[in-house]
Amino acid sequence: MGSGLQQSPAIPAAEAATTPAPPTAASAAGESRARVRSWWSWILSDDPPGRLLLNAIMLLIFAAFLFAPFLFPGTKALGVASRICIFVILVASYDLMLGYTGIVSFAHTMFFGIGAYGVAILLASGWTGWGAVILGAAAGAAVSLVLAAAIGLLSLRLRTIFFSMITLAVASFAQIVAEQWRSLTGGEDGLTFSVPAILKPGFRLFAEPVLGVTVNGRVITYYLTFAVSLVLFLFMVRIVNSPFGRVLQAIRENEFRVEAMGYRVVAYRTMVSALSAAMAAFAGALMALVLGYNGPDATLSFSLMIDILLMIVIGGMGTMYGAIVGAILVVLAEYYLQNVLGAINGAVAGAPLLSALFHPDRWLLWLGILFVLIVTFFPQGLFGWLRHRR
Amino acid sequence: MSKQWLDRLRRAAPYAVTPLLVVAALPAIGPAPWVTLTVAGLTMGMMLFLVASGLTLIFGLMEVLNFAHAAFVTLGAYVTISVLRPLAGWTAQPSLVLNLAALLIALAAAAAASGTLGFVFERVIIRQVYGAPLRQILITIGALTVIEQLVIVLWGAEAIPLPKPASLRGSVFLGTSSIETYRLFALFVGLAVAVAMHLVLTRTRIGLVVRAGVEDREMVQALGYRIRRVFVGVFVAGTALAGMGGMMWGQYQTLVTSQIGDGMIILVFIILIIGGLGSVGGCFIGAILVGLTSNYVGFLAPKLALGSNILLMALILLWRPRGLFPIAEH
Amino acid sequence: MTNGDQALLRLDGVHTDIGRYQILYGVDLLVRRGQVTMLLGRNGAGKTTTLRTIMGLWKPRQGGIAFDGRSIGGMDTPEIARLGIAYVPENMGIFGKLTVRENMLLATGGQGFVEEQLDRVLAFFPALKLKWDSPAGSLSGGQKQMLAVGRAIIEPRRLLLVDEPTKGLSPAMVDQLVAALLGLKSEHTTILLVEQNFRVALAMGDDVAVMDQGRIVHSGSMAALGADERLQQHLLGLSMAAGT
Numbered sequence: 001m002g003s004g005l006q007q008s009p010a011i012p013a014a015e016a017a018t019t020p021a022p023p024t025a026a027s028a029a030g031e032s033r034a035r036v037r038s039w040w041s042w043i044l045s046d047d048p049p050g051r052l053l054l055n056a057i058m059l060l061i062f063a064a065f066l067f068a069p070f071l072f073p074g075t076k077a078l079g080v081a082s083r084i085c086i087f088v089i090l091v092a093s094y095d096l097m098l099g100y101t102g103i104v105s106f107a108h109t110m111f112f113g114i115g116a117y118g119v120a121i122l123l124a125s126g127w128t129g130w131g132a133v134i135l136g137a138a139a140g141a142a143v144s145l146v147l148a149a150a151i152g153l154l155s156l157r158l159r160t161i162f163f164s165m166i167t168l169a170v171a172s173f174a175q176i177v178a179e180q181w182r183s184l185t186g187g188e189d190g191l192t193f194s195v196p197a198i199l200k201p202g203f204r205l206f207a208e209p210v211l212g213v214t215v216n217g218r219v220i221t222y223y224l225t226f227a228v229s230l231v232l233f234l235f236m237v238r239i240v241n242s243p244f245g246r247v248l249q250a251i252r253e254n255e256f257r258v259e260a261m262g263y264r265v266v267a268y269r270t271m272v273s274a275l276s277a278a279m280a281a282f283a284g285a286l287m288a289l290v291l292g293y294n295g296p297d298a299t300l301s302f303s304l305m306i307d308i309l310l311m312i313v314i315g316g317m318g319t320m321y322g323a324i325v326g327a328i329l330v331v332l333a334e335y336y337l338q339n340v341l342g343a344i345n346g347a348v349a350g351a352p353l354l355s356a357l358f359h360p361d362r363w364l365l366w367l368g369i370l371f372v373l374i375v376t377f378f379p380q381g382l383f384g385w386l387r388h389r390r
Numbered sequence: 391m392s393k394q395w396l397d398r399l400r401r402a403a404p405y406a407v408t409p410l411l412v413v414a415a416l417p418a419i420g421p422a423p424w425v426t427l428t429v430a431g432l433t434m435g436m437m438l439f440l441v442a443s444g445l446t447l448i449f450g451l452m453e454v455l456n457f458a459h460a461a462f463v464t465l466g467a468y469v470t471i472s473v474l475r476p477l478a479g480w481t482a483q484p485s486l487v488l489n490l491a492a493l494l495i496a497l498a499a500a501a502a503a504s505g506t507l508g509f510v511f512e513r514v515i516i517r518q519v520y521g522a523p524l525r526q527i528l529i530t531i532g533a534l535t536v537i538e539q540l541v542i543v544l545w546g547a548e549a550i551p552l553p554k555p556a557s558l559r560g561s562v563f564l565g566t567s568s569i570e571t572y573r574l575f576a577l578f579v580g581l582a583v584a585v586a587m588h589l590v591l592t593r594t595r596i597g598l599v600v601r602a603g604v605e606d607r608e609m610v611q612a613l614g615y616r617i618r619r620v621f622v623g624v625f626v627a628g629t630a631l632a633g634m635g636g637m638m639w640g641q642y643q644t645l646v647t648s649q650i651g652d653g654m655i656i657l658v659f660i661i662l663i664i665g666g667l668g669s670v671g672g673c674f675i676g677a678i679l680v681g682l683t684s685n686y687v688g689f690l691a692p693k694l695a696l697g698s699n700i701l702l703m704a705l706i707l708l709w710r711p712r713g714l715f716p717i718a719e720h
Numbered sequence: 721m722t723n724g725d726q727a728l729l730r731l732d733g734v735h736t737d738i739g740r741y742q743i744l745y746g747v748d749l750l751v752r753r754g755q756v757t758m759l760l761g762r763n764g765a766g767k768t769t770t771l772r773t774i775m776g777l778w779k780p781r782q783g784g785i786a787f788d789g790r791s792i793g794g795m796d797t798p799e800i801a802r803l804g805i806a807y808v809p810e811n812m813g814i815f816g817k818l819t820v821r822e823n824m825l826l827a828t829g830g831q832g833f834v835e836e837q838l839d840r841v842l843a844f845f846p847a848l849k850l851k852w853d854s855p856a857g858s859l860s861g862g863q864k865q866m867l868a869v870g871r872a873i874i875e876p877r878r879l880l881l882v883d884e885p886t887k888g889l890s891p892a893m894v895d896q897l898v899a900a901l902l903g904l905k906s907e908h909t910t911i912l913l914v915e916q917n918f919r920v921a922l923a924m925g926d927d928v929a930v931m932d933q934g935r936i937v938h939s940g941s942m943a944a945l946g947a948d949e950r951l952q953q954h955l956l957g958l959s960m961a962a963g964t
Contacts, residue, residue: 104527158711160523161455162667165659166707172656173700180693254739302652306535313528356543365539372532375525376518595830602815602826608777609813613826613871614801717817 043234045241049321050387058321061328065226069219070211078222082290084331085229086283091311092236092323093279099318100240101272102252104160106305107167110174111148111277113299115140115284117178117185120294123193124186130196137285141278148277152270171305178296190295199224199289225286232279237320239275248272249318306364307334310371316381325383330367337363404714407706408678415686425567427685433573435681436580437642441635442658442665442673443587444628450604450668450717452621454516455523457530459658460651461537462629465507466500466636467646468545471552473499481555489555490575497579497634504633505626507537512625538648549647552640576638583631584674591670600624604668604717657684660703666713675714727786728753728879728910729774734783734793736773743769745934746783751879751927754908756901758921758942760956761931767914768810770931771881774912775807776800787879804878808885812868816857820848820867823856827871841870844900862893869897873904880904880911886920898923918956922946930955 041048049058064071068081090112097103118140122132151170155163178185185191195217197203203217213219239245247268250258255265288294307330315326338360348354357365378385416424445459473496474481480492515533519526554572561568591597603610603617611617639654640646661680665672680699687698694701706714729751736744743766751757759767772778774785776797785793792800801807806827815823824841825832842849845866851859856867865885872880885901886894898920904911905924915921921928925942938945938955945951 098524102524104524154707161449161453161527162663164527165455165663169656169660169663169700169703173697176696176700180696306531309528309531313532353543356546359543361547362539362543364535365543368532368535368539372515372529372536375529375532379525595825598818598822598826602818602822605815605817606813608797609809609815610826611797612775612777612801612807612809612813614798615826616796616798 045238047237047241054386061324069213069222073213075218078218080331080335082222082225084327085225086286086290087311087327087331088324089229089232089283090280091308091327092233092320093276094308095312095317095320095323096236096240096272096276098312100245100252101248101269103269103273104164105167106164107151107171108280108308109300109304110171111144111280112284113174113178114144115281116288116294116299118281119285119288120191120193121184123195124191128194128196133196133289137282140285141281144277144281145274149270149274152273156266156269156273175296175300178300186295188296190293190298192293195289195292221290225290228282228286232282236279240320310367313371313374314381316383319383319387322381322383326381333363333367337366404710408675411679411682419686419689422566423689425564426569427689428682429569429573429577431682431685432678433577433681434684435678436577437635437638438654438657438661438681439674439677440580440583441632441654442661442677443670444631445658446662446665446668446673447600447624447670448628451600451607451624452520454520454526456516457527458534458537459632460655461534462504462508462632463636463639463654464538464541464648464651466504466633467552467640467650468541469500469503469633470496470637470640471550471646484556486557489557492555497637500633500637501630505630508626508629509622512622516625541648549645552644552646554641554644572642576642579638587670596620657699660699663713664703664706666716668717669715672713672715726752728788729912730786732784734773734780734785736769736778736780738778743934744773747936749929749936751910751912753910755926756905756911756913756924757927757929758925759912759914759929759931760921762957765931766934767931768883771807771883771914774881775805806872806877806880808868808872808882810883810887812864814856814864814867816855818856819853820851820856821853823867824871824874827874829875837874841874844903845870862889865889865897869900878910880909882911883914884916886915886917894920
């Protein structure tokens with residue numbers, strides 16, 4: 001194992017902090033260019049996607065999302081874009097554990113659900129307004145953090161596989177609780193609620209359409225999602241490039257050595273687990289706002305866990321940006337692969353086996369095959385491969 | 391002297407859990423339903439044991455956890471459907487002999503199909519990921535998804551009924567308790583397999599090698615045994631058992647969907663954790679515990695039934711963090 | 721050192737890595753047929769790694785290992801064992817959950833126990849007879865060591881690799897073990913023996929090789945080393961020479 005994953009980074013001495021070297025400049029123009037560059041590198045925590053081509057692609061993606069309501073008008077497209085943004089956070093937070101620390105957890109969707117229920121329960125109980133949203137999100141994140149820490153302290157000492165099985169059982173339990181505890185969670189039907197006023201579809205920010213698009217509650221919801229996702233993503237990029245992040249990567253490579261150097265591996269694993277859980281909860285809170293609804297099928301299902309795994313592996317583990325690539329590819333595939341399959345299906349309608357293979361509902365088969373191929377031949381994923389072949 | 395007693399108590403304690411549970415349930419449930427539920431629990435435990443035993447041996451021997459194990463269960467159920475279709479004449483008749491013959495053929499077919507897929511699976515997928523737990527988990531989950539989708543491609547997405555054969559429907563009566571006839575069949579088959587497994591493990595050379603390999607793989611190789619070949623055999627046996635488990639589970643549920651393996655695999659994992667990864671004996675006891683718990687709690691507090699086994703697992707882990715009968719670390 | 725034909729086992733410039741760390745830096749070793757070769761050295765010198773490399777548990781990155789003229793470096797462990805090499809590891813490799821009988825049975829070929837061979841082993845280690853049907857995990861440290869050695873010799877072997885058999889044993893047990901090993905020696909079994917106990921080394925060894933930091937730093941006859949106290953100090957340090 002380890003082929004394609006990043007090289008082991010140097011572990012800092014216990015207290016040392018690293019600072020990026022200040023750029024030098026010759027002229028005033030050069031100075032301001034340098035200031036922009038250093039500001040930019042601060043934002044990206046000195047961890048840009050790659051060199052020219054990759055940076056350009058990422059910039060293009062960023063621009064596409066920034067102007068999404070205007071580039072891709074229509075409710076469906078905006079819904080897809082929101083979903084992608086949320087998944088980027090969900091997957092990037094998962095990458096913190098899987099790609100950077102080497103932990104496989106199946107409880108991630110549980111924290112996603114807790115964050116969503118946090119917001120949903122408060123809003124559904126009649127308390128409307130931003131207070132409820134913020135409190136719900138914060139409560140969801142806090143519960144997730146504590147729960148993840150508890151699970152971590154109790155089981156992260158155990159072998160990888162044992163831990164994974166336990167997270168599976170815990171997530172399963174959470175799903176059962178959500179389905180059974182009708183009075184709190186609405187059971188299998190879930191909770192429907194009213195979102196704050198400015199997020200409602202009927203709300204108009206401007207009376208007149210801007211650039212041909214009516215700026216209504218949906219658009220605002222999208223921008224809220226986009227903004228929060230952006231901030232959380234950059235925050236996570238900062239984390240992985242900090243001394244803390246480097247220790248995580250060292251743990252993934254060789255935990256015995258790290259323990260021998262004086263770092264308590266269990267403590268670090270627990271911390272990253274808790275942080276990851278909190279991020280997932282925030283993603284869940286956003287999801288609830290976007291859907292105006294939350295239920296076990298929306299946030300707790302195992303198929304969502306499979307989706308996260310698909311995204312992280314296809315996009316690229318241990319790169320953060322891989323989460324973006326993976327989320328875009330898989331979400332788009334879910335929506336549009338079905339159309340492609342439908343077309344092929346029409347063409348082979350005669351042969352029963354072939355048409356069953358290419359049935360639109362079998363998109364998961366093809367993604368699954370892609371997943372297995374990538375784990376086997378391209379463990380670094382699409383983004384990792386693009387980044388390292390240059 | 392008392393330290394020796396404490397020690398003995400410590401070692402015997404895990405064996406006491408099941409009897410304690412059974413005895414404690416009697417006053418809570420009442421004698422008549424208790425008999426029914428206990429038989430039901432034992433039966434469910436046997437079916438779960440079929441599926442779980444293979445998985446725990448595979449893990450104990452080579453430290454590979456096959457998250458795709460559920461797929462072999464599912465395949466077993468579907469193969470049974472296909473095999474029993476042409477034999478519908480035999481299963482429709484109220485003749486025990488014909489029914490059993492049909493079921494045994496189906497059992498053999500399910501085992502053969504899953505075992506064959508297991509052989510291919512070990513070669514193509516598992517072989518690449520020995521010693522790499524992360525990739526193991528990922529690749530086997532991917533394979534699980536693919537195999538389940540392929541099952542839909544071959545058999546369709548709708549749920550397919552798998553009725554019990556004529557002479558095994560209904561119930562027999564033991565005093566005032568009723569016991570489903572099919573359950574007795576399943577119990578019998580499960581016990582037969584468990585006994586056979588025990589005999590192979592304790593009385594044959596290959597069983598000896600497997601038991602030694604679970605404790606110390608390297609040393610077995612240093613004694614000249616080609617453990618890789620043994621492993622392929624154990625893997626195929628494990629997946630064949632899963633197929634058999636799938637056949638019985640499918641018929642028990644009387645309705646088969648592509649998710650049938652997933653539904654039971656959580657319970658299987660719980661059994662592995664409770665029993666101790668790698669221990670077949672622990673697996674047996676764990677399976678019975680889970681079966682009994684499901685049925686007792688299902689009767690006493692239906693709302694808790696689904697989560698009860700996870701709570702059981704948590705309780706046992708708090709007491710014995712590595713399961714009831716852990717194997718020594720390699 | 722001596723005529724190449726007498727070499728049953730020969731290592732040439734063997735380098736072994738464990739993960740990212742190099743442990744053996746070009747080990748040259750000769751084990752003569754029918755002789756007992758002692759492998760001495762401080763903790764961490766690479767003695768266990770050398771044995772494990774010979775046994776195929778770790779593959780050498782570089783260098784050759786020849787057993788009776790046949791190259792075995794890179795072969796799989798079971799194949800190496802089948803050539804007639806037995807390994808008694810430092811942790812003894814006992815299967816605790818199996819009985820003593822089952823442990824011994826594993827070391828025999830398809831037909832099971834052969835009367836004379838079993839009697840021979842039980843003559844060396846009578847304690848095993850008493851515990852024959854007990855789980856091997858319930859044996860004392862010394863008894864486990866006897867079982868480990870007994871298991872290695874129940875079938876005729878061409879080479880024995882033994883790693884620190886006397887470690888942690890009581891003096892009485894050490895004597896019993898040494899007596900058994902001397903018995904083997906008198907049968908002209910070829911043994912490569914790693915030992916920390918210098919007294920045992922002196923009693924057993926015909927040849928000696930001393931390792932330090934992954935290399936052989938001295939090789940020669942045990943008798944010569946035994947006579948040269950200054951050399952002993954220099955190679956092995958006070959801890960060894962003073963060892964019981």
